[in-house]
Every structure is written in structure tokens, then in C-alpha cells.
Amino acid sequence: MPIRNIFNKGSDWLRSEGPHHQIVVSSRVRLARNLAGVPFPGWAKKAERMETLERIRAKVEGLPEMADAYSFACQDLSALEKQVLVERHLISREHAAKGAGSAVVMNRRQTLSIMLNEEDHLRMQAIRAGLQLKAAFKAVNKVDTELEQSVDFAFDPVLGYLTACPSNVGTGMRASAMLHVPGLVLSEQINQVIQAVNKIGLAVRGLYGEGTEALGNLFQISNQITLGEKEEQIIERLQKVILQVIEHEQNARKTLLQQRSNTLLDQIGRSYGTLRYAYGMGSKEALNLLSMVKLGCDLGFYPAERQHIVDELFMETQPAHLQKGSQKKLATEERDALRAGIIRGKLESFEAPDVAGVMARAQETPVALPLQPEPPEPPAEGAI
Numbered sequence: 001m002p003i004r005n006i007f008n009k010g011s012d013w014l015r016s017e018g019p020h021h022q023i024v025v026s027s028r029v030r031l032a033r034n035l036a037g038v039p040f041p042g043w044a045k046k047a048e049r050m051e052t053l054e055r056i057r058a059k060v061e062g063l064p065e066m067a068d069a070y071s072f073a074c075q076d077l078s079a080l081e082k083q084v085l086v087e088r089h090l091i092s093r094e095h096a097a098k099g100a101g102s103a104v105v106m107n108r109r110q111t112l113s114i115m116l117n118e119e120d121h122l123r124m125q126a127i128r129a130g131l132q133l134k135a136a137f138k139a140v141n142k143v144d145t146e147l148e149q150s151v152d153f154a155f156d157p158v159l160g161y162l163t164a165c166p167s168n169v170g171t172g173m174r175a176s177a178m179l180h181v182p183g184l185v186l187s188e189q190i191n192q193v194i195q196a197v198n199k200i201g202l203a204v205r206g207l208y209g210e211g212t213e214a215l216g217n218l219f220q221i222s223n224q225i226t227l228g229e230k231e232e233q234i235i236e237r238l239q240k241v242i243l244q245v246i247e248h249e250q251n252a253r254k255t256l257l258q259q260r261s262n263t264l265l266d267q268i269g270r271s272y273g274t275l276r277y278a279y280g281m282g283s284k285e286a287l288n289l290l291s292m293v294k295l296g297c298d299l300g301f302y303p304a305e306r307q308h309i310v311d312e313l314f315m316e317t318q319p320a321h322l323q324k325g326s327q328k329k330l331a332t333e334e335r336d337a338l339r340a341g342i343i344r345g346k347l348e349s350f351e352a353p354d355v356a357g358v359m360a361r362a363q364e365t366p367v368a369l370p371l372q373p374e375p376p377e378p379p380a381e382g383a384i
Helices: 046-061 079-087 133-148 182-186 190-199 231-259 261-277 283-299 304-316 319-326 332-347 355-364
Strands: 024-033 070-073 103-106 112-116 122-129 173-180 202-205 218-223
Touching: 024 133, 024 231, 046 070, 046 103, 046 112, 079 319, 112 133, 122 133, 133 173, 133 231, 173 231, 173 283, 182 190, 182 231, 182 261, 182 283, 190 202, 190 218, 190 231, 218 231, 231 261, 231 283, 231 355, 261 283, 261 332, 261 355, 283 304, 283 332, 304 319, 304 332, 319 332
Parallel strands: none
Antiparallel strands: 024 122, 024 173, 070 103, 103 112, 112 122, 173 218, 202 218
């Protein structure tokens, strides 16, 4: 199936509204697996990688979940096409650097993708809108079980699944949620929350994972421990922590409305004004300003149906998406102008913000007391 079909269709998880969608953008669960008796991709020669790819690609494409799937060899994709897939969180930055001997297979809804010969032979991931860690795990675990019926995975009775990176040994699972937390950032509580999350064995990363910036007030929270715990335990612990972060963010937003309303309104108003009338804008600035307008939608300053417009702009204004959509190579200034033009057009439908109504409702809602960090022991409690 032509790759252009992917670019013409948005990801289902981005267009859907899952539980706690005003704060949790998406949930993702990834499983790392390797074939028994076969060199890991990083140690394999090109001929061995090609042989392994041929061996497992057909099995992945034959999964019921991959009926009429997209399947591409990395060597057949341009650097720009790979970057679009990275921006959609369908492949990793590391996989985008791969060539011959690697591939990716994904379903039509772009909620399930499998990287072949990334760091491991198989990197399987399911992604869902909102806080749906259990649903994401159920989906990817089903695929894992189906493949295990015909593929012999590298497994040790004591250590569990063997992976290229020692930190993934055991379950081979990385579960994460992408959170939009502008309230915690504006109220200067985000560092405290990050430190508390790190202390209980979870990791907080930026928009595209490890080593990336937290642009647009978007942060990923994921497990770090894969050895010594069952998948369900990891999911449950992560879920508890995320629910507490959600409560922190909700309290921060209420406090801003009730006690620092001028600061909040200024941030939202300035962001909307700049986005609405700018004629040139970089990707980082756009994400940070869109974050404030998204917050305005969440708080009710703009009609609820406008939320999807902002969510789509988060993706559509990324560099590779702009470049691909223009069908030509763009200089930085041209790309910034195109980005600003797209945003101006999309925001034309926004009505004047309902400031009076939101502020009146905010004064009627008491602010909950801040959650007190619980002792990090036992780790399974996962409280912050």
C-alpha cells in the first residue's frame, strides 16, 4: 500500500478522545522481542539482518491485526518519509536511521506498529488516545502471543525475555503516557513532580522520548524497571502515578484560575494573538503557543469542538509534515511562513473566549489540597 495513504490520513489515536483526554494525550505500550539463536541486529552482519527480516516480516504481515497493513522496508523510504513516521510516533528516531535489513509494519488506523530489526528483532507497540494503558497492553500482548506461536523468542527461565539493551531484559516492556501539563509548568511545580516520579523508579522524558525536549508542555512518563515485575504490575503502578499527576495538574489549573487569573488569561490571550496573526513561526514556538490555546480549550474558554483543531495542529505543524505536505523542499523561512499560514487559517473559526463564564464557574469550584508525597516504599504503590 502506498505510503502517501498514511500521510493523507490522520492517526486514530490523535483524533479520538480517551479517558482523561484533557491531560493525557496518549498511552503507549511497547514490547521488545528477539529470535532465539539469531544475532541481535546490532551485532548481525547485513546478510544476517536481511535473512532475519525475510523470516519474520511475512509472519508479522500475516497477523489478523495487520490485514491490509502498511509495510515498508526502511531502505525504500526517504529520510523525510521516515521523519514523518517519527513525528507520528510510529517509529523511533533510531529506526529512522536504519537502511537495508530493517522494516516497519503498521495497521491502517496507525494504532499498532511493529519495527523489524531496530535495536531488537521486533519492537511492537500499541498506542491509544487518553489514559488507556491497559487497552494498549491488551492489544500488543495479543500480537505478541500470536507471534510466539510460530516464532521462537530468546527467553531465559530466570531473566525472562532477552533484549539488546540490558535495561529491557525481563518483560521487555516499556509502557508510557504522554501528558499535557501546562498548569504544573506555569505554577512552577513541574520539577517537584518530575523528581518525585523519578524517585519511585519511573522516567520522565520529552516529546519524542529519551534525550528530547519537553516541548509544548508535553511530557512522557514511563516505567524503567522491566525485570522482576509482571507486566500487569508495571501497568498498574504506572497508572496510579499518572492518576496522581492528573490530580496535581487539575489542582494547578484551578489554582491558576482562582488565584492567578490575570497571568493565565495573559498567557492564553497572547498565545492566541500570536498564532492568529503571525506570518512566520518556528516549530518550538508554535508548540509552546499551541499548548496555551489547548489549555484554553480544556478550561472552556473556547468551544469543546475547537479542541480537535488544536490537537491536529500539534502534528500538522511539525517540520517533516510541513515539508511533505508542500511537495517540495522548503528553506527554513519558507517552512516557518507555511506553518504560520496553516495556523492562521485553522484558527479563523475560533470565537471570542468565554472569559466571564469560565471565571464564574472557577470561583464556585474549591481547589483540592495538594497531594502529599507518600513514602517510595513499597515501590508497587507508585504514589507521588
